[in-house]
Amino acid sequence: MIDTATETMIETDTMIEVRDLRKEFTIKRKIGRVRRETRTVSAVDGVELSIARGEMVGYIGPNGAGKSTTLKMMTGILTPTSGHIRVCGLEPVPRRRRLARRIGVVFGQRSQLWWDLPLRESFRLLGAVYTVPRAEHEARLKRCRAMLELDEFMDTPVRQLSLGQRMRGEITAALLHGPDVLFLDEPTIGLDVVSKQSLRAFLAEIGAGGEVTTVLTTHDLADIEHLCRRLIVIDRGCVVHDGTLEALHARYGSRRRVVVDLDEAREPDVRMPGVAVEGVEADGRRITFALDGVPAGELIARIARDGGLRDVSVREPTIEEVVARLYRQ
Amino acid sequence: MPGLACSSAPPTPHAARGRDFTMSFASARPLRPDRPPDRRARLYRFGALFGAGFRRWSTYRQAALAGLFTNVVFGVMIYSLLRALADDGRRPGGYDTTQLATYVWVGQGILSVVHVWSWNELADRVRSGDVTADLLRPIDPFEAFLAADLGRAAYAVLARMVVPILAGGLMFTLYIPHRLHTVPLFVLSLTLGTVLSFALRYLVNLGAFWLLDARGLSAVWLLASGVFAGTFFPLRFLPEWAQAVLWFGTPFPGLFQIPLDVLVERPGPAQQIGSVVLQLVWVAILIPLVSRVQRAATDRLVIQGG
Numbered sequence: 001m002i003d004t005a006t007e008t009m010i011e012t013d014t015m016i017e018v019r020d021l022r023k024e025f026t027i028k029r030k031i032g033r034v035r036r037e038t039r040t041v042s043a044v045d046g047v048e049l050s051i052a053r054g055e056m057v058g059y060i061g062p063n064g065a066g067k068s069t070t071l072k073m074m075t076g077i078l079t080p081t082s083g084h085i086r087v088c089g090l091e092p093v094p095r096r097r098r099l100a101r102r103i104g105v106v107f108g109q110r111s112q113l114w115w116d117l118p119l120r121e122s123f124r125l126l127g128a129v130y131t132v133p134r135a136e137h138e139a140r141l142k143r144c145r146a147m148l149e150l151d152e153f154m155d156t157p158v159r160q161l162s163l164g165q166r167m168r169g170e171i172t173a174a175l176l177h178g179p180d181v182l183f184l185d186e187p188t189i190g191l192d193v194v195s196k197q198s199l200r201a202f203l204a205e206i207g208a209g210g211e212v213t214t215v216l217t218t219h220d221l222a223d224i225e226h227l228c229r230r231l232i233v234i235d236r237g238c239v240v241h242d243g244t245l246e247a248l249h250a251r252y253g254s255r256r257r258v259v260v261d262l263d264e265a266r267e268p269d270v271r272m273p274g275v276a277v278e279g280v281e282a283d284g285r286r287i288t289f290a291l292d293g294v295p296a297g298e299l300i301a302r303i304a305r306d307g308g309l310r311d312v313s314v315r316e317p318t319i320e321e322v323v324a325r326l327y328r329q
Numbered sequence: 330m331p332g333l334a335c336s337s338a339p340p341t342p343h344a345a346r347g348r349d350f351t352m353s354f355a356s357a358r359p360l361r362p363d364r365p366p367d368r369r370a371r372l373y374r375f376g377a378l379f380g381a382g383f384r385r386w387s388t389y390r391q392a393a394l395a396g397l398f399t400n401v402v403f404g405v406m407i408y409s410l411l412r413a414l415a416d417d418g419r420r421p422g423g424y425d426t427t428q429l430a431t432y433v434w435v436g437q438g439i440l441s442v443v444h445v446w447s448w449n450e451l452a453d454r455v456r457s458g459d460v461t462a463d464l465l466r467p468i469d470p471f472e473a474f475l476a477a478d479l480g481r482a483a484y485a486v487l488a489r490m491v492v493p494i495l496a497g498g499l500m501f502t503l504y505i506p507h508r509l510h511t512v513p514l515f516v517l518s519l520t521l522g523t524v525l526s527f528a529l530r531y532l533v534n535l536g537a538f539w540l541l542d543a544r545g546l547s548a549v550w551l552l553a554s555g556v557f558a559g560t561f562f563p564l565r566f567l568p569e570w571a572q573a574v575l576w577f578g579t580p581f582p583g584l585f586q587i588p589l590d591v592l593v594e595r596p597g598p599a600q601q602i603g604s605v606v607l608q609l610v611w612v613a614i615l616i617p618l619v620s621r622v623q624r625a626a627t628d629r630l631v632i633q634g635g
Contacts, residue, residue: 117384
C-alpha cells in the first residue's frame, strides 16, 4: 500500500519527480544445445529529474539511450528495477489506472483511437471511458476542432485518415480528459513539414498557458528548438545534460561561424584568441572562421579594417551539431 | 491544413491567449484526489463501449451477408443429416424433428452471437504492443473488451440470427415453446453463453502475454469449443458419462447446448432453470479467474517490458 503522506506531498508544484531510477533487463542467450547464458542489460541507469508544473521539457537521446524505457516507467506500464518515481504525486505502476486520469499519452507509433470507427465516435467513447463531465468534454473538443481543424474528417473512420490527420486526432484524444501531464513520444514522426509545423504551433499554444506539463521525446530537434526551454539529454541510461538549449551550446562549445567573401584572395590578419580558420574556398576569396566566445563584430571589424570585404554572413550553431557531438562523446 | 500552416513556427508564445486556451485543458482543480466513477458513470461507460462494439461490427455489412449465406447452407446440410437420424419416429438425443430443426436453425443463428470461433484481437494487440494503450486507460481492459463484445453480439442477433431462423422456418417446421418463461430464459441463457464464450476467448488471448503467439492455444480452443459446446452435433448424442463430464467438468455446454436446450424445452422446467444456474456458476468461476490471469499477465508485461 502507498501511504497517503507520499501522495499529499506533491501538492507542491513538482509534477514529475524521478530519483535514482534504474531499469535492468535480463537477456537470455543460447550458448550450446541446452546451456543458456543470462546477461543483465542496464537500460536506465540512475536517472534523476524533476519537472515542475507547466514546464515543457524535451527529452532526447540516441536510439537505445533509454528514453522510451523512462517514459514507460513514468506512465506506469513498466516497473522500475529500483528508484523513486512520482507523477502527479502517484507511484505510476501500482496506481496506473488512477494515474491514467491525470496524464495524456501519445505514442507516435501507436494509436489510442478506435480503428474502425469515425474520429467523432472515438472522442465520444474516450469521454465515456474517462467519465469526463459532458460540458468539460465539449469545451475541450471544440477548442481542438478549431485549432487542429478536425472538422473535415470528424466522420471519417480512423483507418482511412492520413498520418497527419490521425496524429491531430491522437493529440486531441490525449487532451480530452484535461490531463495535468502530457507525454508525447515522437509525435511528429513521419509527418510532412506543414503538418509538423502546425502540430508544433498547437503544442506551443498549449505549453504557453503553463497549465499542462509536457514531456516530449523526439528525434526531430526542430521540435525541441521550437517548443522546449528545457532540454534533458539521456545517453546510455544516464542524464548527460539538463538545462536550456543555450546552456547546452555553452557547455559543449558550440561555435558560431563567420563566413567572409573578399575582393581578392589574401590572408587576413586575424590572430585573435578564440578564432580559428575552418575553411578556405573560392581560391582563397571565401574564408570560414569558427568563433569560440569571441563576438562576431570584433572579428568582422578587424577584417573590414584591412579593406576589400565584400560580404559577411554569421551562422548560428545548429542543435543537430551540438547533439551529434554530445552523442559521440 | 492551410489555416494552421499560417500560424507556423517559430511560435511566439502569446501569453494571454495561451493561458486562456490551456485553462480549458488542464484540470480545473489541480491535483484533486480522484474518485472512481460512480455507478451511473460506469453504466454509461459500459453502454458507450457496448454501442461502439455494435457500430464497429455493423460497418462490415458484406462480411455479414457472406456469413448469412454460409449459415443457411450449413443449416440445410446439418439438418438433413440429423433429420435422417430421426427417421421412423426415432428421437436421437431425445429430440423430436421440430426440436431438431430448431436446434439446427437457431443454432446457426446464435453461432455468431456467441462467437465460438477464434478471436485474436487482444493477442494481436499484445504482439503489436498496442495493448499499452489499453493499459493506459482508467478502465479494466476485460470490462472494456467485454462491453464491446456484447455490443458485437447484439449486432449479430439482428444481422445473423434473424435470417437463419426465418429461412429455417420457411423450409421446415420449427418448435414453438410452450412454457411462458422459456423465451426470457433463453435470452438470459444466450447472454450468459456469450459472456462465457468471451471469458474463454479472452483467457486464450491472455496466453499471448507469455507465448507472444497465441495461435496454438487458439487452435485448441477452436476444436474444444466446436466439439464440446455442441455446435457440430447436440451433446445429448454422446454417452451419458461423457455428457456428465462435459456438463459438470467444463463450461463448454454453456456456450451453445444450454441456450438451445432451454429454447427447445428439451429438459423439464426444473432442469431448464437449473442449466441456466449452471451457466451462472461458470460465469462466477471464470470471471475471477480471468481477472487473476490478467493481473499476472500485466505484471509480467510491466516487469519484463513489452
